[in-house]
Structure formats: C-alpha cells, structure tokens
Amino acid sequence: MTKLTLERKLAILSEAAKYDASCASSGSTKRDSRGGKSIGSNEGSGICHAYAPDGRCISLLKILMTNFCIYDCSYCVNRVSSNVPRARFSVDEVVQLTIDFYRRNYIEGLFLSSGIIRSPDATMQDMVQIARKLREEENFRGYIHLKTIPDAAPELIAEAGRLADRLSINVELPTDASVERFAPEKRPAQIREAMANVRVQKEVAKDRSHTGKRPPKFAPAGQSTQMIIGADGSNDATVLGQSTRLYSSYKLKRVYYSAFSPIPDSTDKLPLISPPLQREHRLYQADWLLRFYGFGLEEITSVTPDGNLDLQIDPKLAWALAHRGLFPLDVNRASKELLLRVPGFGVKTVSRILTTRRHRHLRYEDLVRIGASMKKARAFITAGGWSPAGLTDSADLRARFAPPPQQLSLL
Amino acid sequence: MTRAIVLPRIGTATAWRDAARGLLAEGVPPEEVCWGDDTATAGLFDTHTAPSSKRQVSVPRSFISMAETVVWHSDPQRFARLYEFLWRLQSAPWLMTDRGDAGLAKLRALEKNVRRCQHKMKAFVRFREIGDPKAPRRSFAAWFEPTHHTVEPTAQFFRRRFGDMDWRILTPDVSAYCTDGVLSFDLDQPKPDLPSDAHEDLWVTYFRNIFNPARLKVQAMQSEMPKKYWKNMPEAAAIAELIATAPARARAMAEAAPTLPPARAAQAQAMQSRNVSAWAHPAEDLPAAIRACTRCPLHECATQAVPGEGPPDADLMIVGEQPGDLEDLQGRPFVGPAGQLFDASAQAVGLDRSQLYLTNAVKHFKFTPRGKRRIHQRPNTSEIDHCKWWLHAELREVSPKLVVAMGATAALALTGDGKALSTRRGTVENGSDGVPVLITYHPSYILRLTDAVRREQVLQQFRADLSLAADIVSIEATTP
Numbered sequence: 001m002t003k004l005t006l007e008r009k010l011a012i013l014s015e016a017a018k019y020d021a022s023c024a025s026s027g028s029t030k031r032d033s034r035g036g037k038s039i040g041s042n043e044g045s046g047i048c049h050a051y052a053p054d055g056r057c058i059s060l061l062k063i064l065m066t067n068f069c070i071y072d073c074s075y076c077v078n079r080v081s082s083n084v085p086r087a088r089f090s091v092d093e094v095v096q097l098t099i100d101f102y103r104r105n106y107i108e109g110l111f112l113s114s115g116i117i118r119s120p121d122a123t124m125q126d127m128v129q130i131a132r133k134l135r136e137e138e139n140f141r142g143y144i145h146l147k148t149i150p151d152a153a154p155e156l157i158a159e160a161g162r163l164a165d166r167l168s169i170n171v172e173l174p175t176d177a178s179v180e181r182f183a184p185e186k187r188p189a190q191i192r193e194a195m196a197n198v199r200v201q202k203e204v205a206k207d208r209s210h211t212g213k214r215p216p217k218f219a220p221a222g223q224s225t226q227m228i229i230g231a232d233g234s235n236d237a238t239v240l241g242q243s244t245r246l247y248s249s250y251k252l253k254r255v256y257y258s259a260f261s262p263i264p265d266s267t268d269k270l271p272l273i274s275p276p277l278q279r280e281h282r283l284y285q286a287d288w289l290l291r292f293y294g295f296g297l298e299e300i301t302s303v304t305p306d307g308n309l310d311l312q313i314d315p316k317l318a319w320a321l322a323h324r325g326l327f328p329l330d331v332n333r334a335s336k337e338l339l340l341r342v343p344g345f346g347v348k349t350v351s352r353i354l355t356t357r358r359h360r361h362l363r364y365e366d367l368v369r370i371g372a373s374m375k376k377a378r379a380f381i382t383a384g385g386w387s388p389a390g391l392t393d394s395a396d397l398r399a400r401f402a403p404p405p406q407q408l409s410l411l
Numbered sequence: 412m413t414r415a416i417v418l419p420r421i422g423t424a425t426a427w428r429d430a431a432r433g434l435l436a437e438g439v440p441p442e443e444v445c446w447g448d449d450t451a452t453a454g455l456f457d458t459h460t461a462p463s464s465k466r467q468v469s470v471p472r473s474f475i476s477m478a479e480t481v482v483w484h485s486d487p488q489r490f491a492r493l494y495e496f497l498w499r500l501q502s503a504p505w506l507m508t509d510r511g512d513a514g515l516a517k518l519r520a521l522e523k524n525v526r527r528c529q530h531k532m533k534a535f536v537r538f539r540e541i542g543d544p545k546a547p548r549r550s551f552a553a554w555f556e557p558t559h560h561t562v563e564p565t566a567q568f569f570r571r572r573f574g575d576m577d578w579r580i581l582t583p584d585v586s587a588y589c590t591d592g593v594l595s596f597d598l599d600q601p602k603p604d605l606p607s608d609a610h611e612d613l614w615v616t617y618f619r620n621i622f623n624p625a626r627l628k629v630q631a632m633q634s635e636m637p638k639k640y641w642k643n644m645p646e647a648a649a650i651a652e653l654i655a656t657a658p659a660r661a662r663a664m665a666e667a668a669p670t671l672p673p674a675r676a677a678q679a680q681a682m683q684s685r686n687v688s689a690w691a692h693p694a695e696d697l698p699a700a701i702r703a704c705t706r707c708p709l710h711e712c713a714t715q716a717v718p719g720e721g722p723p724d725a726d727l728m729i730v731g732e733q734p735g736d737l738e739d740l741q742g743r744p745f746v747g748p749a750g751q752l753f754d755a756s757a758q759a760v761g762l763d764r765s766q767l768y769l770t771n772a773v774k775h776f777k778f779t780p781r782g783k784r785r786i787h788q789r790p791n792t793s794e795i796d797h798c799k800w801w802l803h804a805e806l807r808e809v810s811p812k813l814v815v816a817m818g819a820t821a822a823l824a825l826t827g828d829g830k831a832l833s834t835r836r837g838t839v840e841n842g843s844d845g846v847p848v849l850i851t852y853h854p855s856y857i858l859r860l861t862d863a864v865r866r867e868q869v870l871q872q873f874r875a876d877l878s879l880a881a882d883i884v885s886i887e888a889t890t891p
Contacts, residue, residue: 006613007612007613007616010613010616010617010620011616011619011620012620014616014617014620014621015620015621017621018620018621018622018623019623032571032572032574033571033572033573033574033575034570034571034574034592035574036574036575036591036592037574037575038574038575039572039573039574039575039576040572041568041571041572043568043571047530047533047534048534048635049534049535050534050535050618050636050644050646051631051632051635051636052618052621052622052623052632052653053622053627053628053629053632053650053653053654053657054622054623054624054626054627054628054632055626055628055629055630055631055632056623057635058618058621061617062621068679069679070679072676080672080675080676080679081672081673081676082670082672083670083672083673097613100610100613101610101613101614101617103538103540103549103551103573103576104537104538104539104540104551104608104610104611104614105536105537105538105553106537106614139575175711176710176711188711189702189703189710189714189715192713192714192715193714193715193742195714196714196715196739196740196741196742197740199740200740200741244780245712245780247780247782247783248778248780248781248782248783248784248785249712249714249739249740249780249785250714251783259626261623261625261626262625262661262664262665263664264664264667265667265669265670266664266667266669267669268669272664272665274625274661275625275626277626277628291782297780352510353510355508355510356508356509356510356511358508359505359508359509360509360511362511363511365511366510366511367511369510369511369512369513369516370510370511370516
C-alpha cells in the first residue's frame with residue numbers, strides 16, 4: 001500500500017468527520033497565553049473562523065483520528081461495510097496540524113472523533129494521548145472537544161475530561177428501537193450510562209476537598225450529543241421528548257439535530273433522501289423555546305395532530321396562532337412570561353421592554369428601535385399608538401406568514 | 412464660537428474621553444463643537460485642543476463602555492453623536508436604560524457594528540509565517556481590511572491568544588505589531604508581499620472536504636461571512652467551484668448503487684465479537700439480567716436499571732420504591748439524600764449497611780423532565796407488577812429472615828396490599844412469597860415533610876421500626 005500524503009489523509013479524514021454537526025467553541029473556562037510560554041486562549045464566546053457553503057460554521061479542526069471502524073451503523077459514512085477510502089493519522093500528525101492551523105488563526109481548537117479500531121479502549125487511548133500532548137508538550141490553551149467512545153474504560157474518560165473542554169457522546173437516533181435497528185453494535189443503555197458518568201464526574205469535580213482545594217475541572221464546557229433526524233420514522237414529539245429527557249438527566253449543554261444527509265457509498269437499508277433541512281431548523285427553534293422561553297413540550301408538539309412541527313411557520317408562531325384567545329397583549333402591562341410568548345419578541349427584546357417601560361409608556365416606534373420583529377409581533381400586541389383590531393383574529397393571519405404555496409415541479 | 416476638536420487615529424478612545432470631559436466641565440453645548448479625526452482635511456475653523464478643567468463630571472458606567480466601542484466606528488458623525496447624547500445624559504441620567512430613545516438606539520446600533528467588526532476580525536485574520544519555523548519565537552504576519560477602526564481595540568485579543576509568538580496585522584488604516592509580548596501601532600502601511608505558506612493549501616483542503624454538498628445553504632454562509640472579507644481569506648477561492656459542483660455531487664451520491672462490503676468487513680466484525688464478550692458484566696447472572704431489562708417502557712428514559720446491593724446471604728432485606736436521580740446516574744441503590752437518611756437512621760439503631768441487602772421495588776427511575784431537573788414520579792401498578800419479577804428473583808437468591816418494606820410501593824409489591832401506610836407501619840405482615848414483611852415509611856417521605864415537629868415524630872417512628880427489624884433478625888450490632 002502506498003503511503004498517503006498528509007494532504008490526502010486530511011482530505012479523507014475531514015470528509016469523514018463532516019456529518020457531526022457540533023462545532024461550538026464557547027462556554028469554557030477563561031484562559032490565555034500572555035505569559036509567553038504557551039499558545040492559545042479561550043474567552044467564553046466562541047469564534048467561527050470560516051463558513052462553508054453548506055451554511056455550517058468552521059470553528060474547530062474537525063477530523064477523525066481514523067475512519068477505519070469495526071462497527072456497521074447504516075447511517076454512517078465510515079461503517080465497516082462501506083467502500084470509502086480509509087486513512088489514519090498518527091498522534092503527532094494531529095498535534096502538529098492543530099498547532100500549525102491555530103497559529104495561522106484558522107481555528108479555535110480541535111474536535112477529535114474516531115472510528116473504532118481494535119477495541120474501544122485502544123481507540124480512546126490514542127485520542128487521550130493527542131489531547132495530552134497538545135496540553136502538556138505544546139502548552140496549548142485553545143479548545144479541545146473529544147468525542148468519547150461509550151464503552152471505553154472509565155479511567156480513560158476521566159482523563160479525557162481533565163484534558164478536554166467538552167466531551168460528547170452521540171445518542172445517534174431518537175429511539176432505542178432505531179438505534180438497535182441501524183447501529184447493531186451500539187447499546188442505547190450504555191450510551192446513557194456513559195453520559196451519566198460524565199455528569200457525575202463533572203459534579204464530583206465541583207466539590208472542594210476538606211482543605212478547601214478544588215479538584216481539577218472536568219470538561220468545563222460540558223457535554224453534548226447529536227441525533228440524526230429523518231433516518232427513522234420518529235416524529236418531532238418523540239425527538240423533542242428524547243432531548244428534554246437528555247437535558248434534564250445529564251445536564252447537556254446542547255442536543256444537536258442533524259438532518260440525515262446522503263453519504264457516499266450508502267447502504268440499501270437507508271434510502272437516500274434530500275436532507276430535511278427545514279425540519280432540522282424547526283427542531284432547533286423548538287429546542288430554544290423549551291430551554292429559554294418557558295414552553296412545555298406538550299404545548300409545542302400538540303399544535304399539530306401528528307406531533308410534527310409545522311414546517312412553514314416557526315413553532316412559536318404556530319403556538320400563538322393556536323392560542324389567539326391570549327392575544328393581543330399590552331406590552332406596557334404584560335408579564336415577562338407572556339411577553340416571551342409573543343412571536344417576534346426574543347429574550348433580549350423582552351428584557352429591553354421591561355427596563356424601558358419602567359421609565360415611560362412604550363409606543364409602536366419604541367418597539368421598532370428596541371429591535372423587535374414587528375412584522376410578526378404586531379398582530380399579537382397593543383402598544384401606544386397601535387392596536388391590531390381585527391388582525392389578531394383574522395382568518396388569513398396564518399397565510400400572511402406562511403410562504404406562498406409552490407406549484408409542484410412537472411419533472 | 413464653534414470649536415473644532417481633532418482626535419488622533421491611535422489612542423482615539425482616551426483622546427475622545429479627555430476631550431469630552433473637558434468640554435462638558437466647561438459647559439460647551441454640542442452644537443458648538445465640530446469633531447473630526449486626523450484623516451479629515453483641515454476644517455473651516457481653527458483647531459482647538461479641548462479645554463482641561465478640574466470640575467468633576469459624572470457619567471454612567473454603561474455609557475463609558477458603550478463610548479469606548481463606538482469611537483472606533485467609521486461613521487464621521489460618531490464623536491458628535493456621542494457628545495450630544497452625553498450632553499443629554501447630564502440632565503436625564505436614566506436615558507441609558509431607555510432603549511426606545513432614538514439617540515441611544517442609534518449609538519447602540521453603531522456599537523453593535525463595531526463589535527461585529529471586531530468579532531469578524533478575530534475570526535478572519537489569516538496569518539502567514541514570515542520567520543524561521545524552527546526559531547524559538549516564531550513570527551507571523553497578516554494583511555487585513557477591517558470595515559471600522561477595529562485594529563487597536565482588538566489587538567489585545569491577539570496578544571492574549573498568541574503569547575509565544577511574534578505577529579503583526581497590517582491594514583490600510585492602523586497596523587498592530589506584537590514583539591516579545593509588547594504591542595505597538597503605526598499608520599497607513601502599504602499592502603505587503605507576504606511569502607507563501609504551505610499550510611494555506613492544507614487549510615483549503617480541509618475547507619473543501621468539510622463541506623457537505625448535499626446541503627447547500629449559500630445565503631447562510633454569506634450572511635455570516637460577507638463577501639467583502641473573501642479577498643484576504645485563502646479558502647474563499649474554493650467557494651465558487653464548491654457551489655457549482657454541489658448539486659451534481661449530491662445527485663451522484665443518490666444514484667450510486669450500494670456496493671458489496673469490502674473483504675476487511677468480515678475480519679473486523681470477528682474482532683468486534685471478541686470485544687463484546689470482553690465487555691459483558693462478569694458478575695452473577697441476576698444483576699446483569701436486571702440491567703438489561705426492557706420489560707416495561709421505563710427503561711427508555713432512565714439511564715440504567717439499578718439492581719440490589721449487599722451480601723447474598725443477608726438476614727435482612729430492605730426494599731425502597733425506586734432509584735432516584737443520583738441512583739439512576741451511579742447505578743447503585745440508596746446513594747441519594749434518602750439513602751443518606753436511611754444510612755444515618757440504620758447506624759443509629761446499630762444496623763450495619765454492609766450487612767444488609769438493599770434494593771428497590773422498581774428498578775428503573777421514573778421521572779418527568781422539568782428544565783434542568785428530573786422530578787420523581789410514582790411508578791404505576793403495571794410497572795410495579797413488571798418489576799415484581801426481579802424482586803422475587805432477588806428474594807429467592809437472598810432468602811432473608813425479614814424484609815422491610817419502606818413506603819407504599821414496596822408494601823404493595825411485597826404484600827399485594829396497597830392500603831395506606833399510617834395504620835400499617837410498625838407491623839409485620841405476611842409477604843406474598845412467605846417471607847415476613849415489616850412495613851415502615853420511606854425516608855424520602857420524611858425528607859419531604861415541612862413541619863419540623865411532625866418530621867421529628869415520623870423520624871422517631873422510622874428509627875423504632877428499623878430497631879424492631881434489627882431485634883427480629885437479631886443481627887449483631889457492629890457499632891465501632
């Protein structure tokens with residue numbers, strides 16, 4: 001076998017990594033390299049160093065250590081039965097590439113994942129070694145995200161947590177039944193146990209010892225997971241039900257939804273579709289409503305009879321249209337909880353309304369200056385100089401927001 | 412009289428603040444000041460230095476932080492807008508929190524522009540190596556064209572980030588240099604001819620391959636990475652081709668017929684089966700079988716089933732309701748707050764936890780998610796029934812002399828009787844398996860009681876029941 005060049009390896013192993021949606025680099029501990037002996041910093045907010053034409057941000061060097069894998073997960077480009085070209089980075093190659101890219105300001109850090117080679121422990125060991133070299137030999141203070149392998153030994157996960165900013169383990173699909181069907185070697189219960197273990201270790205690392213000393217931080221940017229949408233038949237209520245359980249059980253920072261996308265050399269078990277991007281977008285919107293806007297799962301998923309979100313309008317608007325009895329709200333009197341339910345008002349807008357209305361009576365123009373999206377909001381509120389009159393209850397209100405019906409293509 | 416104040420392009424923030432403070436102290440109204448920076452041609456009026464006055468002026472802190480950002484905007488009116496708003500603030504200090512005020516809204520918009528420009532600068536500057544890669548301090552340089560005057564306020568970010576190397580960011584406006592950790596600035600640099608850098612090709616390779624041609628969202632890319640930045644980003648040259656070929660690549664993937672697995676697959680799967688036997692739980696069959704339980708739907712939401720724990724020949728078996736949040740995470744029974752209360756009470760009556768077999772009537776945690784917390788939910792009859800199977804298996808394995816049922820769920824599972832606890836506690840009933848069952852409260856019931864008197868009373872009863880259990884099985888007290 002001819003030896004692959006570094007460039008060819010990078011091509012193969014980034015191609016293999018692109019189906020992981022996460023690229024966040026935010027929310028870790030603050031640190032920098034002003035001392036002159038190290039390289040890298042982290043200031044809380046993430047930075048997206050580039051955007052690919054698929055609209056996804058490129059913040060980290062997202063690569064696989066190897067795309068050889070002994071598992072056979074139908075949805076995955078790297079499954080053992082696929083004929084894609086294979087490659088493997090050495091530990092030093094990943095370390096050098098990360099540092100060289102970082103010095104040129106291309107990236108915030110490394111997101112390392114891997115196919116399973118030999119055994120889960122052997123694979124995890126190499127990944128941990130890469131993180132250790134970056135931290136201890138290169139004095140790297142940038143961001144490291146390690147994808148953990150659920151059945152690796154707990155000591156390896158513990159060390160990974162001390163070196164990395166974030167750990168993640170993918171639940172892959174919304175229900176246990178689908179995981180068993182499409183990823184025969186993965187056990188959903190084991191994935192949950194691994195996430196529980198990360199949460200427990202993170203909480204243990206918060207306790208001070210009897211001398212008041214803090215143990216080293218464990219995965220300070222938390223853990224996240226990813227679910228593939230549209231590969232199995234689960235509806236949005238199932239997907240969001242799974243994610244609310246994951247958020248509450250394992251204190252996840254994020255659940256990523258990844259529209260099932262065609263992959264090179266796919267299996268006949270999963271027919272290729274064009275990725276349900278709109279559905280993915282609506283799920284993220286619903287996820288935000290659940291976490292930051294005080295919505296309950298039932299409220300969002302009960303709007304439509306089949307438990308799927310409305311693809312044409314956003315979930316908050318869909319909820320508001322189904323509960324018009326509550327509207328219009330008076331922005332000068334309504335409570336914070338209710339203002340958060342007005343379509344077109346975000347968390348920032350609401351907090352600005354609350355501080356400003358302490359001084360004076362808010363008028364329609366004030367809301368525009370505050371940054372509210374009045375095209376949506378105006379049907380649902382009253383303010384100084386504005387009343388929606390019949391608009392709130394008008395029969396064609398939905399049609400004003402939904403995109404015009406498209407004629408089906410003849411071809 | 413109109414005063415013309417000219418501010419330097421380096422150190423603008425401090426210069427504006429000093430000037431504004433002086434003017435304000437002297438009571439010069441905004442319409443009498445004409446602001447400019449040193450790129451503007453000499454004005455129609457004489458240049459004045461701002462007056463310096465000792466009079467104190469007080470300004471909200473939030474205004475200062477806003478002003479320190481807005482001064483870097485490219486809008487020629489920025490200084491005047493700031494001073495005008497500052498003037499109004501003197502008589503109406505609450506204006507900073509009036510987000511509907513037109514003057515403030517405009518300044519906040521300028522501030523947002525500058526912050527975005529700073530953020531994009533942090534993201535899109537691309538360094539090339541200009542020194543020896545083997546040198547103890549490596550050096551890098553970049554050419555960048557920011558929209559606003561953002562080099563000076565953003566330079567500190569690069570200093571914090573690239574501590575062990577020298578760098579320079581050259582722009583048509585202000586350029587920044589960092590040598591041995593010391594920052595300096597100068598003006599109006601020509602575009603340099605930077606040496607080519609082999610890593611740029613690797614970076615473009617990465618950019619091309621991380622792109623997924625099946626999901627084209629050009630608008631989303633462009634709104635975050637506007638075209639004006641493309642000319643100084645090596646990867647941007649690949650964008651046009653990636654977009655043009657994407658539909659064909661996606662179609663080719665969809666049309667390609669599935670292939671046969673490579674020869675390697677069988678070999679790898681054999682390796683895989685060896686791994687499986689290595690991960691299997693080595694303990695006796697029962698705990699492993701309980702962990703693998705899928706008899707009722709609770710297993711889909713919980714982390715794991717929690718089997719009982721204790722010596723297989725224990726005389727006394729304690730049965731609770733179900734694992735809680737911590738038990739579910741750790742996979743061990745009675746490790747949460749209720750477990751701690753149980754441990755303390757048991758110890759108080761001379762029972763040693765290591766001599767007891769502790770388990771739950773239901774092995775999976777049942778809950779409803781509420782934000783970042785999980786709220787305990789009582790298992791229903793069908794779930795208790797399903798799990799009886801395991802409880803009975805444990806009873807057969809351990810065959811204790813006495814079982815303590817803590818709480819109504821355990822009492823129901825062990826005796827088949829779901830009547831209220833208040834009349835039954837402290838009594839021994841016949842279990843459905845023939846083992847005597849002592850009924851008592853569940854420790855989490857005690858934890859939930861808010862009335863301190865009642866709580867103390869119930870705790871005493873709970874201890875008395877445990878003490879009775881100890882007497883019945885007459886376990887040797889193992890107090891230290």
